[in-house]
Amino acid sequence: xxxxxxxxxxxxxxxxxxxxxxxxxxxxxxxxxxxxxxxxxxxxxxxxxxxxxxxxxxxxxxxxxxxxxxxxxxxxxxxxxxxxxxxxxxxxxxxxxxxxxxxxxxxxxxxxxxxxxxxxxxxxxxxxxxxxxxxxxxxxxxxxxxxxxxxxxxxxxxxxxxxxxxxxxxxxxxxxxxxxxxxxxxxxxxxxxxxxxxxxxxxxxxxxxxxxxxxxxxxxxxxxxxxxxxxxxxxxxxxxxxxxxxxxxxxxxxxxxxxxxxxxxxxxxxxxxxxxxxxxxxxxxxxxxxxxxxxxxxxxxxxxxxxxxxxxxxx
Numbered sequence: 001x002x003x004x005x006x007x008x009x010x011x012x013x014x015x016x017x018x019x020x021x022x023x024x025x026x027x028x029x030x031x032x033x034x035x036x037x038x039x040x041x042x043x044x045x046x047x048x049x050x051x052x053x054x055x056x057x058x059x060x061x062x063x064x065x066x067x068x069x070x071x072x073x074x075x076x077x078x079x080x081x082x083x084x085x086x087x088x089x090x091x092x093x094x095x096x097x098x099x100x101x102x103x104x105x106x107x108x109x110x111x112x113x114x115x116x117x118x119x120x121x122x123x124x125x126x127x128x129x130x131x132x133x134x135x136x137x138x139x140x141x142x143x144x145x146x147x148x149x150x151x152x153x154x155x156x157x158x159x160x161x162x163x164x165x166x167x168x169x170x171x172x173x174x175x176x177x178x179x180x181x182x183x184x185x186x187x188x189x190x191x192x193x194x195x196x197x198x199x200x201x202x203x204x205x206x207x208x209x210x211x212x213x214x215x216x217x218x219x220x221x222x223x224x225x226x227x228x229x230x231x232x233x234x235x236x237x238x239x240x241x242x243x244x245x246x247x248x249x250x251x252x253x254x255x256x257x258x259x260x261x262x263x264x265x266x267x268x269x270x271x272x273x274x275x276x277x278x279x280x281x282x283x284x285x286x287x288x289x290x291x292x293x294x295x296x297x298x299x300x301x302x303x304x305x306x307x308x309x310x311x312x313x314x315x
Contacts, residue, residue, distance in 0.1 A: 002064075005046045006220040013042055013060060015050055025058040026051050043069065044218040044235050045086040045175060048160055062247045068117045070177060072109075072240070085177045085218065085235045090120045092167075094180035094189065096127045097139045102181050104142070107143040108298035110179065111151065112256035116248060119177070122170065129157040144293055147261050158189040167193070169224055173230035182239025190236055194221055254282075257299055259291055273303065 003023070007014035013025045027042055042048065047064035069086040082111035093110050107123070114121045123146055125139055143153045156163030171193070178186050190197050223232035248256070249274065255261050260282055264272065269281025274296075285291045 001050050003048060003050060004220075005042055005044050005048055007041065007217065008040060008044050008088065008219075009217040010040075013048075015048060015060070016057075017050070017197050023050065023058050024058075025060050027060045040083055043083040043086045044220050045069075045088055057276065068119050070114060070117060070119055070179070072113060077312070082180060084237050085102070087175065088119055088177045089174035090122065090170075091177040091179060092122050092124050094124045094126050094178065094184045094186050096181075096184045097125065097131065097142065098135045099130050100181060100183045102184060104294040105298050105301060106181065107146075108257075108295060112248075112253070112298075112302060115258070116207055116252070119302065122154060123262075124167070124189075125153060125155045126158055126189065127153050128162060145294075148294075156189075158185045158192050161192060164189065164192045166222075168225070169208040171234070172225055172232050175220075175233045175235065177235045177237065179237050180239065184239070186236065186239065190221060190234060194223060195236065197221060200266075248305065253299065253302055257295060259285075259295065260299060263291065275300070 001017050001019075003015040003017035003021075005013050006016050006022075009082070011026070013027070015023050015025050017023060020129065025048075042060055042063060046066065048060045049064075050058050051061050051281075053059050066086045068088065070084040070088070070091060071081045091110075091114055093107065095107055111121055116272065123143075125143065128136075128139070131139060137157065147153050154163060154167060156167070158164060173284040178190065180186055218235060218237045221234045221236055223234060225232050251271065252265050254274065260274065263281045263285040264274065266281035267274070267277070268281075270278055272280050274280050274282035282291065286293070286296050
């Protein structure tokens with residue numbers, strides 16, 4: 001039998017078979033993705049083959065080729081990866097400028113990883129109802145920055161519904177990964193988009209202004225809407241703190257930052273790292289404010305990702 005992985009609890013995988021059954025499956029202990037060392041060799045969104053075990057139960061035996069996926073470095077095992085989702089049409093990265101604050105480093109790392117695996121990203125700025133004047137100004141600056149680079153941005157409040165309905169057309173007929181830091185309001189947003197989802201939400205920690213994990217496993221959720229076209233799904237994932245890049249070579253990194261790649265074509269040396277070389281068009285564009293300092297610093301931090309010691313602590 002073949003089917004689609006719609007839930008991953010860490011030890012069990014729920015597969016929706018092609019004939020509509022929902023079956024809980026396991027994977028054999030020696031099952032590994034060819035060529036990828038991963039803490040979760042099977043991810044939500046995977047198309048898989050399943051077979052019944054002679055002793056009872058269902059096992060995933062094969063994964064069909066993926067057209068894409070979003071992957072990050074495992075925070076606890078730096079030499080392994082964690083796949084957030086597979087075979088997605090796009091990702092919504094939910095960010096907040098306050099309560100809690102999403103760092104531009106986190107945003108840029110997610111965007112670069114999505115560029116590497118050809119996944120379009122929309123930045124969704126949530127909790128607009130909580131912003132004071134300075135925070136609203138900061139959000140507008142961030143929106144202008146990322147829109148100038150070429151990323152679509154939306155400003156919403158999942159709590160009061162502002163801007164949420166405008167998201168529906170972009171979700172229709174697509175499989176969308178929903179990601180972001182803990183506490184940015186992903187579960188609240190899903191509860192707005194999917195009446196009856198009733199996902200648990202939690203208050204932000206007053207002491208540290210950080211989010212608390214309420215989603216503990218990845219799950220594909222069906223979105224209501226017309227049934228005459230392709231179905232619409234959201235993939236809900238646990239909140240993540242850091243986003244370590246995985247299996248990215250330094251010489252590839254430039255192409256994952258759109259504006260840096262644009263200016264790099266004019267560098268004197270074709271293998272320019274944009275850190276110290278003479279005739280570097282990227283650093284000249286940085287000095288002329290055509291490249292944002294925050295984006296350049298994110299690029300530099302990703303250049304250092306081969307240093308395994310930096311993953312001993314989340315950043």
